[in-house]
Each structure stands twice: as structure tokens, then as C-alpha cells.
Amino acid sequence: MTTRIDLWWLPRAVLLGLLAFIIFGPLTNLLLWTVAEKWYFPHMLPLDYGFGFWQRVFSPRGNAMVSLGSSIVIASLTVVVSLALAIPAGYALSRLRLPFRGLFLLAFLIPQAFPNLPVYVNIARFFYQIGLNGTIAGVVLVHVTHGLVYAVWIATAAFSAVDVDLEEAARSIGAGPFRAFRDITLPLAAPGLLASAIFVFLESLDEFTGTYFVGAPDVTTLPLLLYTASSGGNYQIASITALLLLIPSIGFMLVVERFLRADVLSKVGH
């Protein structure tokens, strides 16, 4: 028995090693750039290491921490609003008889599918007219329109995957429709819904063009700073900023996972 396991470890180790290289190779690159003070050809690794660029990012006028804070607030609100809209919509799209269902689903796809650059001017103009420009609410709305496709499509898939019979069984023993939904369908669909929450959160943390048009100069987020740095080739500043952005992303995922494991997974399959 033991020898068999040992043999299997060979391909396993090779494959996992390869995967680790593919995933961590580029990430190592990111980490090296955060502390590289001097790095150019023909040197394989940085010539000088240091935290000089960290000082620039965290200089009192650099606004990094404030931007990080507003990024987290915006992303969290985007998740809450998106899920609040997507759960009823997803339920209706998967369970109820809805005319033009396909068209509804397509509509949610449009904000992602039409390259946004030419549209932002119109959105900004509209937001100026209704006074939403320069507000957190405005930025959240823009992010929600982009995040909804993940939330609604994944919610629809998640509700479709839940067995209708379970809900009907609950109804037949006297549970009201809302109770059957809350106690049976929602918990069973929760893994999918929470996965969609992660994507909406990350989508919001990845967005900068909309934030510029609708939020700046009053609302600045970390991705906005990241964009200027990265597209100009300021590798060090961009890498440090990206590293900062990892904190909320991974934190959010850990919270969601914890919630998933404790509350929901135990119910799945029962």
C-alpha cells in the first residue's frame, strides 16, 4: 500500500510543481518588483533591494490608505447591492415562467459585452445631471451594473441546480413560499451565490475607468492609482499597489469561505 502511494507522488509532484511554477512564477515577479530598487539587463535578479518605493506609495499625500479604504467600502457595497438585486432576479429567471427569459439574461450581459470606453462619457454626463458625480453612490452604481452579470447569471445557475422537489416537499408539509425559499432553496444555492459575491467584489476592485469618470476627483480608489502607475511602466509602484489590493481580495474570500464551510456545506447533500 505504502509503495503504491509513493509511486503516485511522482506524477503528482511533477504536475503540482509545474502548476506552482506557472502560478507563482509571475507572482514572484510581482513581489520582486515591490522591493527592486535597480533591475535591468543582464541581471537576472534585482541589483539593489529596498523600500524606497514603499515610502513613495505611503507618502502622506499619496493617499494610498484612504484610497484603499474607499476601494473596500465601494467593493463591499457593490456586493451587497448586486446580491440584493440578483437573488430575486436569479430566482425568477431560474424557477418562474418568465416571458423573454433569454432577452432578460442577455440584457445583464451588455455592460460587460460592450467595450465601455465610448459609453463612459454618456454615463458621466448623465451622472452630472442627476448630481451623482463625485459620490461613492455613483461609483457603486457603475460597479453594480458591471457586477450584476456575474451575480445574476451565477445566481440563476445556482438556483437551477437546486432540486425543485425539495422546495415542493417543504411546501407540501405546510411551509409558505417565502419560508421554503429561505430555509431550503437559499441555503442550497448559497455556495454559488457566495462565489458570485467574490467575483463581484474582485470586479469592483479591478475597475478604474468608470471610477475615474464618475468618482474622481472626490472619490479615488486604489485601482485608479494603480492604472496610472502600471500603464506608464512604473513597475515598482504598480506592484506595491497590487500587493495592497490583495489584502481585501483575499480577506474577503477567506471570510466567505469560512461562512461557506461552517454554515452551508454541512447542509449540502442532506
Place this chain on the structure above:
Amino acid sequence: MKQRLLAVLLVLPALAMIIVFFIVPLLASIIGAFEVEGAFGLGNFSKSFELYSSDMIFTALIVSASTLLIGVFSIAIGGYLTLGENPLAVAVLRWLYRWPMFIPFIVVGQILRTFLAKNGLMNNILVSAGLLTPLQTVGFLDWRGIVIAFVWKQTPFVTLLVSGAMASLDRGTIEAARNLGASRLRILVEIIVPQVAPTILVGLILSFVTMMSVLSVPLMINAQSPTMLTADIAFRINAHGDYGVANALGLISLVMTAGVAFLYLRQTVKERS
């Protein structure tokens, strides 16, 4: 009838959100696509096809190829997470695969550019490990770089969805098939994948759409022509201030994605009836 009304009411808030805050502003752009110097016409479209038809094909090919690879990898990883027998290997893989998801696209572009280049970190590591000689190194900063960047960033996204769906499958059938001596590969292909197919499709379509609209990756990785439509749109706007052709290209891109989404919708409608 009552049920239909309820359904519409449930969808309405989300739909209103999209319509008010995106589709209405979008309409002006769509109208703009048909406007040439104040008059309506198809001039912007003919110019788009004249200048950028190879870019359209390139975009479709790149995004389709990436989607295909993402599908294969996410099923493979998800399958191993579900069927893997060694808890340690499963745990390592589960810990490993997700990281790229958290890196914003623009940073993916940046780090892969300095990683995949001819004298980038990847080749430097391979050379110093003795796996390559300096003369054998190749850079990947062309269409391959875009595909690699897309697959690298999007595979975890689809895998997370797919492995979640796989985990909530009924273990009974899988165990039964296993007891009958079916290989794990066969169980994956014949039992698991068909059951989670809708989730795989949703994940892939969402990836497809996302990749169609990413600007930073083609801008930072691929310098060659042809390039992706998003880069052309940015170029029309920034260099020429030409919103007409930009909007026409946007509309073409929208039609391409809508086509893919439509295939999926037709399939689910069939399933439901």
C-alpha cells in the same frame, strides 16, 4: 398569470438598474455608430471592416482559444479536487490554483510582460536551471502572451464555479461508479461533467465576455498587428477622437458576444422545456 407577474416583479429591480444606468447611456453610443458627419449611414461600419476585419477575426480566435483552454483546465482542476484520493495533494491544489484570480488585469499584463519576455524572468530561471541555453529562449509577447494571460487569470474563476458545482453533486452515483471499477477520468467525463455542464457554460461565457472587453492585456503584451478590438477602439478615440468608428467596433464586439450567449440560451431553453 399571477406567477408571471411575480417573476417580472422579481427581475424588475435588477433590470431597471441595468437599463437606467447602462443601456440608456449606451443608446447614444449606438446611435453614434450609425452617424457619419451628421447624417445616418453605415460609413463607420464599412470603415471598421476595411481597417479592422483582421482584428475582428484575431479577437474571435484569441478569445475562443482562451475560452477552450480555460474550460479544459478548470474541468481538470475541478475534477481532481472532487475525485482526488490523496487529501494532501487535493489540499495543495486547492490552495494553489486561486491566486491569479486576485490580480487585476492590468497587473496581470504588467507581470506577464516582464515574465514571458525573451529575457524575462521565466527564461532567466530556465536558463540558470540549465533547462535552456540563452540561444534557445523565445519571447511570448505576441498572441500567445495574450492567451497565456487570459488563461492564467480566468481559469481560477471558472474553476471556482465548477468545483463548487461538482462538490454539491450527489456523491452516491460517483461512489457507485467507482465501486463498479470505472476509472476516475471516465467518471469525470461521463458522470460529473454532464451534470455540471450548465455551470461550466455560465463560467465560460462570463469569461468570454470579460476577455472581449479587456483593454490592458492586449495593450501591454501584444504589440503586433493584428491586435484585439478593444485596442482599436481605444486607438480610434485617443488618436482620432473618432467615436463613430469606436462605437461601431463596440457594437460589432457586442454582436460577437451576444452570438455566443445566444447559443447558451438556446440550449438552456431546450433543457427547460
Place this chain on the structure above:
Amino acid sequence: MKTFINTGILLGLAMSPAAAADLTVLTAGDQNMVDYVNDYLGPLFEKENPDVKVRAVGTGPGDAGSQKIVERFDAQAKANVENWDADVAVVHEKFAGPMVKAGYLEAYRSKIPSGEMVTSDKARMALGTNVDGYVMPMFSSQTAIAYNPALIPNPPKTYAELAEWARQNPKQFGYNGIKGGASGVSFVMGWIYAFGDGDANKLMNGPFEEAETRKWDKAFAQLKEFSTNATLTPGNAGTLDMLSRGEIAMGPVWVDMFYSWQADGKLPPEMKLFLPEPGMPGQPMHYVIPAKSPNQEIARKFVALATSPKVQAEGIVKRFNWYPGIDAKFVQPELDKASWDKLFVDISPDDLATKAKPFPIAPYNSAILEAYEKNVAN
């Protein structure tokens, strides 16, 4: 129900009025432009005007960055906003003309003391549009060819020699086409100035004649052949990036970007620049003030400070190695000789006088770009 509660929270958060004495500076360009305002100019201005707070917003490098500022103004103009949310903007030359034509800008140059110190033609005409009075140049930027003297001890001196060198050293010359930023565009414009059959001066100064646009066929055919022997790089930063990794030995770059890459340790310190004959285009970055900025007076004060000889010497030349925006003769007395000479290490003042060209006027500019797309990129 949940939705309503959320909306309530959102509306609560929406109440975040900006303080009255905020001076908002939108700046296109690289990170170093944002840093310049944040680390140097802002604190300096706040020291003189303690009740004002300067905030800088970067809109990204290259034309895309300036375009985003134009679009922001467009949106506010179309929405009939009374008080715009930007007080000062820094934009590329190319975008000054459209902004003046659209009536977005305030003519303020005559109202500030440094206005008289501007002598450059580029402050009067921006790619064929009269912008006289509306702009103050922040600094002049120039494109040049960067190279590694360790690999190329004797760099070519003219475009013709450069083309020959690239033929003999395939893939060692890199440029970023026309879609990845203006350093590549500038190289192409210089190519047309050098090899086009028309009159280069007419391209730079106008007037626009349709016939002129048909005189480039031969030049583009040569450029296509040249490009097959060259490496195409992803963007302005992409050229510097490949230079830094030794994948190309030579390529067109913005002088200011080149120096800031060197300062950030991303380029070998021994790398140098040269300007090939007959020259390559450069352009100034301009300070503009929107006509509907609510803080006109503070904005003018800010630009006056930014274009004063002292700041131009201390900030623009000494700190960033940029060529001053106002006439150099007002700046030179403010500087020690060493700092002044550092500006001209690679490119002499004579070179600048003869080989620093403007970009072609807007209609030729567009025509060349489109001809490139049809003839070279395909």
C-alpha cells in the same frame, strides 16, 4: 425591502461635499506627473496659500490620459454643469486645440506674470489651432532614440543611417507602432519628415492640402520593409521595457520618461540618447484652466507659481530633467551650471534648436496615422 435600506445607506454616503478651498489638478501623463504635483508643487503652493488644499488626479499616460480629461469636460459641458470639478488640467499639446475650439478654456495667460516669459511658437499654435492665451507650457517634451553605448559605440546620425543600421541588425531596433503611444507615432512622423516626397514644413505649419497626403507612398513602403526588420514593442513603456531587458538595442522614447526610468533603476545608467537628422517631433504639456472652474483666481495663482522661473528651474529642470516650458533664458539664471548642463548631456542645445520638430498639424497627423494603418500595419 433590502434594496430600499441599501439605497438609504447609499444616499447617506453620497453626502460628501468637497471643501471650498480644494484646488483640483487633473494631470495626464505618467506617474511622475502626479508625483510632481503631489510631492513638489502642491506642498509649495500650500505653503504660500495655507487655506488651499491641492489634490492631484492622474488620468493616465499618453493621449489616452488627455483624452479622458477632454471627455470629462465634454460630459460636464453637455450636462450644463455650472461649476466644473477641475480647476487646473495638464494636457498634451494635441488636446489643447480641441478644448479651445469647444470653448472649454479660460484665456488666462495675459493675467499671470510668467505669461510674458513664454516665447515658444508651440504656446500659440497647437497642431494648427490657435491656442494663444489659453495655455501655459509646463515643460517641453521631446522624443529621441535611446541606445546602449556598450553595444553601439557609434550610433547612426540620420534617419537614413538608422534605417541602414536596422537592416544590418535585424530585430535590434524596436518601436511601438502607432497604437501604443506617442513615442512610436513620433518616430513615424519623423520618418515621413525624412523620407516623404512632400514638404515637411507644410506638414508642420499647414495649410492642409489633400494632394500632400498622396506623397508618402514611397516612404510608407520603406517603413513597411523597415518594420519587418524591427521589433514592435507594446507601448511607450514597452520600448523602455525591452531596452531595459536588452531585447532591443535602440528605440524611440520620450526623453522625460527615459530619465525617470533611469532614476527608478529600470534602465542601465550608461544608456544614452540621440536625435537623428532631420529631427523628431516633441510636444509641450500645457497647463489649462477650464472657464467654468469655480476657483479661477487660485487656479491662476497656481499656474503662475508653476511657471515661475524659480519653479521651472528647481522643479522642472533640476528635479525631473525636463526642458523648461517658459523661455530658457529666464530659467538659466536660477540654476547652477551643473544642473543646467545635465539637461543637455546627451542632446545639445544646438541639436534641440535644429532637430526638435513639432508634430504635423492635426489633419496631416490623422492622415499619416491612417495611411500607416493601411500601408504598414496590414
